[in-house]
Amino acid sequence: MLKADPDVAGGRAGHLAAAIAMTDFLRRSPSSIGGQAGHKEWQHFAILARDVDLLVNFSLCDDVRPGAEPGAETPRIVVLVRERGAASGRGGVAACGWDGDVESFRRRDAIVRGGALDLDLAHNRLRFDDAFHVDVALGDRPIRIALRLRPLTMPAFVPGIPMLDGPPLSWVVVPRLEVTGTLAIGDRDYALDGAPAYHDHNWGHFLWGHDVAWEWGFVLPDDAAVPWCVTFVRLTNRARTLALAHKVLVWRGADLVRVFREGEVRAETALGYLRRPSLFKIPRALALTAPGSLADVPAWMETRAVADADRLECRSEPFDVAQVLIPSETELGVTIFNEVAARTHVRGRIAGEAVEFSGRSIMEFIRHA
């Protein structure tokens, strides 16, 4: 099994932690010291446990409203949880087993240490030492999270992702971690020990509502003994007629072993859509402005990458979706983050070795309304 790999369990664990500490630290906005406003960064975690999927996202966005003080930010935590077999019904335990919320914090309740991975948003905390520590208790929903996420792979640092309306976006990915800890939803407690997880961190200067969209996802194998894992992303304009970046990243064991770039990658999607009887949305009040149950998420998506003698195909079949709605900063609209649960089959050949596995995916399709 990957977690018993002596490279990881032994001396390399320290190298992983050091590499993450060197790449994944909080950058912070320069606007408080006279630099350009419009900075955003977020630390994202996705946990795929047996009975529950959990997304936790810590973000800091410059406050670009007219009259905002220089350096003012909006700190937020987004939590989205999908319970298998949970009761249905809007409002309480969500339709299709979804629950969660978007919580914003006052500036005075945020303590953020730039240059480290260390932040407090009121009583909620994110830390990194040799592992990530995530402690969150939502204010308006009965959800409590206490997790340690131990990295199993090296990070990938992807700078210079082009954007149409501003400087490039940066991305750090740690696609495979092992979780210990608990999640409580009301009176339901989940022990998440051993669950696989994914983490990434983005930062850059842009506004929600700018001319950008993306389709992103990862695949973690069902069988923990499979050494492979994959992350893919396609960043486009809003109309999705122009691809700005297109990448497939492949890890074997702890190592990033292949990056397919732009012209080496093709994506194809179904003409039909994933359809669900209802669509869970947070924050709930914003659902009034983006009603309906049809998400612009394809019924399937295939990503094919070929370069030299290496090739990889990922076919993802979404089966559930919830939406995180973030107010646009350029207009009275919303940026819609479709958070999609999917099954993915991966096959190909990397460095002469056959690759074939099935796994679970979280995909994200950015849309606008």
Add this chain to the structure above:
Amino acid sequence: MRDGGFASFLLESFALMGSEAPGAYAELCGRLARRRVRLIVDGDDLTLEFTRRGVAAVAGGPPSIEVRATQRSILDLVDARRTLVESVLADEIELRGAPEDLLVFHEGLMAYVHGAVRAPSVADLLRSYRSHRPGDCR
């Protein structure tokens, strides 16, 4: 004077929106300009007159749109337990007006929601309204 009821919640939210989300507030007022909206929520009976410059509570006069609701039906919308269509079809929210005015009201309501989520202080105000019990401070 703030009593925590619907009328004071709504008027305070307009004031907060005007200072914290002025673009959305201007859009709200622009969309509903030249219209009067009467809102009857629990014990509160409030008539608002919109102009492009702002909104003010006025005494009476025939409204373009009349809305009857309860604190519960409003919080059901805010918390996504009901959609607007479901609330209207279930007679939990009653809307009266000419079709054109009702369409404009819907556009105004959307601008209001956009403004409320962009004005950080409205979250605390909403918390206060949630804790209000209709009939308090009367």
